[in-house]
Amino acid sequence: MEVEKQVLFAGFGGQGVLSMGQFLTYAAMGAGKQVAWVPSYGAEMRGGTANCLVTISNEEISSPLTENPEMAVILNKPSLDKFEDKIKPNGTLVVNSSMVDRSPVREDLNVLEMPVNEIAEQLNNPRGANMILLGAYLEKTAVVRVEDALKHFELIFKGKKEAVIKKNKEAFLAGIEYARREW
Amino acid sequence: MKVVFKKPESLTDAQFHYCPGCTHGIIHRIVAECLDELDIREKAIGICPVGCSVLAYDYFNCDMLEAAHGRAPAIATAIKRLLPDSCLFTYQGDGDLASIGMGEIVHASARGEKITVIFINNAIYGMTGGQMAPTTLLGQVTTTSPYGRKKENEGYPVKMAELLSNNQGSAYIYRAAVNNPANVIKCKKAVKKALQIQARGLGFTMVEVLSTCPTNWGMSPIDALKWVEDEMIPYYPLGEFKNAEA
Amino acid sequence: MEKVLMKGNEALAEGAVIAGCRGFFGYPITPSSEIAEYMARKLPTIGGVFVQAESELAAINMVYGGASTGTRVMTASSGPGLSLKQEGISYIAEAELPCLIVNVSRGGPGLGGIQPAQSDYFQATRGGGHGDYHTMVLAPSGAQEMMDFAIKGFELADRYRIPVMIMAEGTLGNIMEPVIPREPVSDFFEKPWAITGCKDRAPNIINTLHLSAEFLEERNRHLFKKYARIIESEQRAETFLTDDADIIVVAFGIMARIAKKSVMEARKKGVKAGLFRPISLWPFPDKKMQEVARTAKRFLSVEISMGQMIQDIRLAVEGKAPVELYGRIGITPNPEEITRQLLLIAEREGY
Numbered sequence: 084m085e086v087e088k089q090v091l092f093a094g095f096g097g098q099g100v101l102s103m104g105q106f107l108t109y110a111a112m113g114a115g116k117q118v119a120w121v122p123s124y125g126a127e128m129r130g131g132t133a134n135c136l137v138t139i140s141n142e143e144i145s146s147p148l149t150e151n152p153e154m155a156v157i158l159n160k161p162s163l164d165k166f167e168d169k170i171k172p173n174g175t176l177v178v179n180s181s182m183v184d185r186s187p188v189r190e191d192l193n194v195l196e197m198p199v200n201e202i203a204e205q206l207n208n209p210r211g212a213n214m215i216l217l218g219a220y221l222e223k224t225a226v227v228r229v230e231d232a233l234k235h236f237e238l239i240f241k242g243k244k245e246a247v248i249k250k251n252k253e254a255f256l257a258g259i260e261y262a263r264r265e266w
Numbered sequence: 267m268k269v270v271f272k273k274p275e276s277l278t279d280a281q282f283h284y285c286p287g288c289t290h291g292i293i294h295r296i297v298a299e300c301l302d303e304l305d306i307r308e309k310a311i312g313i314c315p316v317g318c319s320v321l322a323y324d325y326f327n328c329d330m331l332e333a334a335h336g337r338a339p340a341i342a343t344a345i346k347r348l349l350p351d352s353c354l355f356t357y358q359g360d361g362d363l364a365s366i367g368m369g370e371i372v373h374a375s376a377r378g379e380k381i382t383v384i385f386i387n388n389a390i391y392g393m394t395g396g397q398m399a400p401t402t403l404l405g406q407v408t409t410t411s412p413y414g415r416k417k418e419n420e421g422y423p424v425k426m427a428e429l430l431s432n433n434q435g436s437a438y439i440y441r442a443a444v445n446n447p448a449n450v451i452k453c454k455k456a457v458k459k460a461l462q463i464q465a466r467g468l469g470f471t472m473v474e475v476l477s478t479c480p481t482n483w484g485m486s487p488i489d490a491l492k493w494v495e496d497e498m499i500p501y502y503p504l505g506e507f508k509n510a511e512a
Numbered sequence: 513m514e515k516v517l518m519k520g521n522e523a524l525a526e527g528a529v530i531a532g533c534r535g536f537f538g539y540p541i542t543p544s545s546e547i548a549e550y551m552a553r554k555l556p557t558i559g560g561v562f563v564q565a566e567s568e569l570a571a572i573n574m575v576y577g578g579a580s581t582g583t584r585v586m587t588a589s590s591g592p593g594l595s596l597k598q599e600g601i602s603y604i605a606e607a608e609l610p611c612l613i614v615n616v617s618r619g620g621p622g623l624g625g626i627q628p629a630q631s632d633y634f635q636a637t638r639g640g641g642h643g644d645y646h647t648m649v650l651a652p653s654g655a656q657e658m659m660d661f662a663i664k665g666f667e668l669a670d671r672y673r674i675p676v677m678i679m680a681e682g683t684l685g686n687i688m689e690p691v692i693p694r695e696p697v698s699d700f701f702e703k704p705w706a707i708t709g710c711k712d713r714a715p716n717i718i719n720t721l722h723l724s725a726e727f728l729e730e731r732n733r734h735l736f737k738k739y740a741r742i743i744e745s746e747q748r749a750e751t752f753l754t755d756d757a758d759i760i761v762v763a764f765g766i767m768a769r770i771a772k773k774s775v776m777e778a779r780k781k782g783v784k785a786g787l788f789r790p791i792s793l794w795p796f797p798d799k800k801m802q803e804v805a806r807t808a809k810r811f812l813s814v815e816i817s818m819g820q821m822i823q824d825i826r827l828a829v830e831g832k833a834p835v836e837l838y839g840r841i842g843i844t845p846n847p848e849e850i851t852r853q854l855l856l857i858a859e860r861e862g863y
Contacts, residue, residue: 105688112517112690119654120688146773147687147766150846316623332623334592336567366539366567397540397549398564410540410552410564419556420564 086141088226089149093134093166094158094182099213103156104135106217106239110227111139113235119147132161139226156220158182167192177220179212195223195266202261203254211254218258223266229259274298276307280324287480287487290318290386292444294325296454297355297384300461301328310353311345313338317359318392336367339374342381353461354381360399361391364424368400371430378435378469382460385426388477389498396482400424403501408482423501427474431507437469439508443476445494449504456506468510476502515690520680521616523655523691525550527662528586528612531697534560535585537574539567539593542626543682544616547588568593572600572613579609580718582706584666588614591624591632594640601675602641606720606731608738610669612662613647614678616685619842627842628682630765631817636677637794637824644732646739647675648746649793651764655689663694670701672742679793681816683766683844742795749797750789753779754804757786758863759854762801762825763814764790766844771814774850781851783858790821801828809863811835812853816844 090107094100101122108120119138138147154175157163160183167187170176175193181200197219203212221229233255240248273279276298284290301307307328314322316335323330333341338356346354363371363385374381390408391397398408398415401423405414415423427441438460442453453475460471476498478490485493506512518526525547528536536551538544548564555562561578565571571587578585589597594615604611617632619625634640636649648668652661658680665676707716722728752772754760763771768789778785788804788811790797805811810833813822819837826835838845838853857863 108688109517112515118517118690121683122686144689144769145776146770146847147689148683148770148844148846150848320623334623361540366569368566391540394540394542394545397545400566409545409549410562412549412553413556 087144088139088154089152090137090139090226091134091152091155091166091169092137092158093132093155093162095161096133098133098158100133100158101135103213103217104137106214107137107139107221107227109239110221110232110235111137113238114227114231116140116227117142117144119144121147132165134162134166154224154226156216160184163187175224177216179216195220197261197265202257206254206257208250208254208257211250211257214251214254215258215261218255219262219266220258222259222262274302276301276310276327278325278327282325283321284318285479285481287478287490288318288392289388289444289475289477292450293384293386293453293475293477294322296444296450296457297357298326299454300458301353304458304461304465306353306461306465309351310355311349313342313345313354313356315356315358315362316393317362317386319357319359319386320393322357336362336365337370338362339367339370339379339381339383343374343377343379346379346381350380353464355384355461356381357384357386359386359392360388360401364400364426371426372433375430375433375436375470375472378437380464380467380469381471382457382464383470383472384457385472385474386477387426387474387502388479389423390479390482392479392482401426401502403497425502427472427502427507430470430472433470435470436472436508437510438463438471439474440472440506441474441476441502441504443494443499443504445476445478445491452504463510474502476504515692517688518655518659518691519546519685520652520655520658520687520689521546521685522550524588524614524658524662524678524680525554526693527659528584528666529554529558529560530659530694531584531663531666532700533584533586533612533666534558535575535578535583536560536587537563537565537571537578537585538587538589539565539571541568541590541593543618543628543685544588544590544593544614546685547614547616568596569600572597572604575611575613576600576604576607576609579604579611580607580707582703582708584610584612584670586612586614588616590616590618591620591629591635594632594635598635598641600641601647602639602643602645603720604675605641605645605647606643606735607718608673608735609675609718610666610673611675612665612669612678613675614680617679617681625842626682628684628766628844629816629841630679630681630767631820631841632679633793633815633817633820636679637796645735646794647677648672648742648795649677649679650748651679651791651793652684653765653768653789654684655687655691658684659691659694663697666697668746670703672738674738674742679765681765687766746792747795747797747799748791749800750791751800751804752787752789754786754788754808756784756807757804758784758809759812759857760786760788760804760808760810761812761814761850761854762788762790762821764793764821767814767816770845770847771850773847774854777847777851778854778858781855783854783863785854793821796824796828798828801825802830805829805832808833810857810861812838812857814838814845814850817841
């Protein structure tokens, strides 16, 4: 991995965008990286746009903000509209195709699409959508190795019930599976 | 074709931003219907608070002014005294009116300012993410009463309708709720009466409305309405507390 | 110690607890409410006092009362709340009571917005309230410093008997970064002046009213002698690649980190850029600024405001080099913008 990577997570408020970013941040810290997570909110508590930027680096992080992230994980169409052009040239775009009904326009991007909501339904884990996507994303991009992320599951979900941790782990593993098969 | 139901003139076409299940929507409509039915939209001046209804100036179709947190009664005082023919209403939440604005509201009522205060009491701070309000109930868990409100520590919830009805300057004080259709109808009657008493120049008027906050109470909208019935109304009884016409 | 991932606001609150703060008095306001919420959970479990005051005005008066007992106390708010506190801060400064005041600043003026901004600089460093006085102002730039400056802040407050302000903003409040939790502070200052009940001693009086003109002047001179000592010993700043820099970016808080990236990128493109980061906003690090002004060709003040710190830079630089502003409000500049600005200036000036 290069010295520093910045990953944007974007969707609408209530979709779990911010916690997805936090999961990645915890996992990367556990893997010994320098990390920073910065949220940005719309005014409404529900339904407004929400996004967060995760910075992962081998060195001390200077700016935790950027105009152009290397990667973006997009959970709704307005976010794709807003951020597609901002991704660095030849960057990676991860899209939940269940929620985004158009394809990216740029031709240089490495696009990874997944109908996350459908897969979550199939797995009888409708709330596991975000973890499925995270599993697939990490398996494919190795921003943090999935082994490292799994090692830190208990730490990341500290305080939550056993059953919740188990369900999230299942979803994460299912995502890894999907990436191996499809991407 | 006969129109049997439409948006009141006194509401704009802007879409409300409130959370699903929030009763601000109902109460905005009640106020607007009263302004329409009394034909005072063009005389009305509304002062909005800092709280979830901070953007109320986008929703009411009359002259509107933003107020600093809690200061609406002071602002309304000046405007009504300078423009006595106007119809002044403030729209305030429990932090705005009963916490930071406690000084302003008590004095506006004591001075008998000829304004109508719509006081939205949902026992919590909505906009800032669920902190305790002066009207938070004993035992209620909020982000700044994480162990439940205790009388030894956080004291008792304040009852504004009762408090302000003690002032001789108060001409009409009513506590309403909008958790069921019957209460909605009574609330509208009270708001109309308050505006009429303001027009007669009898003094300070207020309708306190028990409202919901499903998001920060952590409940579904339907459970929130039930919580008003089961928990709020027993502590905050509904009805008329002062009526200068009676 | 193991690093813990913490939000800036939480790190600051935990830092205060580590420093022995046992009283928090505040009112919810975005983006500082998390500090109050943390203290509401933590303080009751360690014998501390948490009160959600009825307003920021009441809160600063609770701080005034709490500080007068010799306890380490604090409040936290944002711009509009700090405006309400100014009268109280003037009292606290005159009465020489130590305390910590946190501003997690946002866009203004008026109700403004909830986006981060740095436009309370004047309010913080020029007094803000009535009369001749100063508060110390420290500007952290990450979650670790949010914790460390809270701890340092209480120490400085007690040492000099002065209110200390932590100037943060929304991004610092919400950023999540690894933090090394510090050891609990164990050495505290004696406070013979505190009012605790006059058993076995003569009564203490704390007041700020001085009807005698001569005495009032004496009081002011006394305060300013103290401020002179602070200006002499407590200036704090950090520099990065300033020794051979043609153009020096001056920025504080999160802006300093963002600008650091820009400076590195500009260097890659052959522009000799450097960064000067004031850490104490009052006292402003004049001495260090004068040093770098000897060799720099130009200064660029990057602020999330219409330009406030730029005045202090100009005063310190004393005309030795031109000082420009890159200011935005409501929007935090990204590093790429500032890099572009540096390249533009370099092109324009022929650096």
